[in-house]
Amino acid sequence: MAIIFIGKMYFIHKFIRIIFRAFLVPLIISVFFYYIMKPLNNIFLKNGLKPSISAVLTLTISVFMLSVVFYFLGEHMILQINGIMGNKAYINGTINEISKYININDIYKTYISTVNNYIKDMIQNLSRSVNYVTDTFSKILLILVTIFFLFKDGENFKDGFVKLFPKKHRQVLHKILSESDEILSQYVIGQSKVALSLATMIFIGYKIINMPNALLLSSITFILAFIPFIGFFVSMIVPWIIAFSMGLNMIIKLGITFLVVQTLKGRIVVPAIMGHTMKIHPLTDIFLVIGAVAMGGPIAAFTVVPFYAILKVIFINTYEYKSKEKLTN
Structure with a gap:
């Protein structure tokens, strides 16, 4: 058996x-x-x-x-x-x-x-x-x-899905779908802007320090930056290997470039672009992404944050709906 x-x-x-x-x-x-x-x-x-x-x-x-x-x-x-x-x-x-x-x-x-x-x-x-x-x-x-x-047919899909449920649940379902749609839109567009900003900054940094193949390396940063928090660090593995092969001078220059770009990302780029749209604590984000990478790879790492945010929307709206239902009864 x-x-x-x-x-x-x-x-x-x-x-x-x-x-x-x-x-x-x-x-x-x-x-x-x-x-x-x-x-x-x-x-x-x-x-x-x-x-x-x-x-x-x-x-x-x-x-x-x-x-x-x-x-x-x-x-x-x-x-x-x-x-x-x-x-x-x-x-x-x-x-x-x-x-x-x-x-x-x-x-x-x-x-x-x-x-x-x-x-x-x-x-x-x-x-x-x-x-x-x-x-x-x-x-x-x-x-x-x-x-x-x-x-x-995006709107028709949403309306058709809502109509599958009893009338008393339709309003809360419509709210959940609308808020989820807004979350996904903010996340995708926000991460795209963050990735482009990071790639641009690191490309300029590579050009200043004369790092070889700046366009190729910054393109790798752009792709991996779609994975929150850890993507940028992973994208720096190859540049660090190249820097080690070129000597101490390049290692120091790359280290300064990395610190400057990481500081600008944490202090200016991410707060300005993403703000508090996802309403998730940064530490929660880190644990979510690390766990997703271990379990499902890059695709899971990219999707885990909005998926978690949507689950929060479902839970909060459902809880509020149940609470109102109890009060009316």
Whole structure:
């Protein structure tokens, strides 16, 4: 019986992982970009356009702008990566520094073994590549379609969901959904502004101290800064390794840059942009994010704070509703 139960548990875990990768992650990405694009869509709606037309225009303009940004940034990043690959002294210095903490020989052996296996399984790997490209394309298409319908029928979804419940509960449900929508909007747009501000500040700092590949490293900061609190620290791992390979002078300059940017982030950027919108104590945020990273990785770390804030909204509104119901009875 125990073996059967364990077997079933494995099947359940595998099923959850498949659902998470196939649907939940694209849904989270869709919601994220929905709130990023929402201000533009609201402009079109205020000018009298139909929801379907405003949704198409918003997606078209947003995709075009993202394509332009990725095109120019990608071009510069490729140049910087090629510069790294062409600088043998820089590579050797970095490898020597990394080898103090990681066994490079083991990595090399693993790499050779992987290459040999790849050559042996060329056809199988080609099939996997095709499947990967197809899967990626289908997920991008799913994200675009989801965003379109969120813009087109977002209000209808909310009204339709509320109507599923008895009339006496509809008012509190509508309030919960409205407040949750506001929280998600504030969080996504706020984190985007924080990430962009951090990436800009650290890019300027890298340029001042002559850190190599400033654009590439600041882009990593921008991506990881979407994870509250720990994202910025994680993004500094690679710059610190590079600084150690370049000597004491660069270590000191990077340390000063890090302290300045971290101070500006804590004292000015985050309070000015985020304020007290989430109404969560910073210590609670830290524990939430660390726990989410351990349990579910970066996606969980990004979603745990708004998810917790929404749970608070549900609990507070439900408690107030129950209290009023008791008083009236």
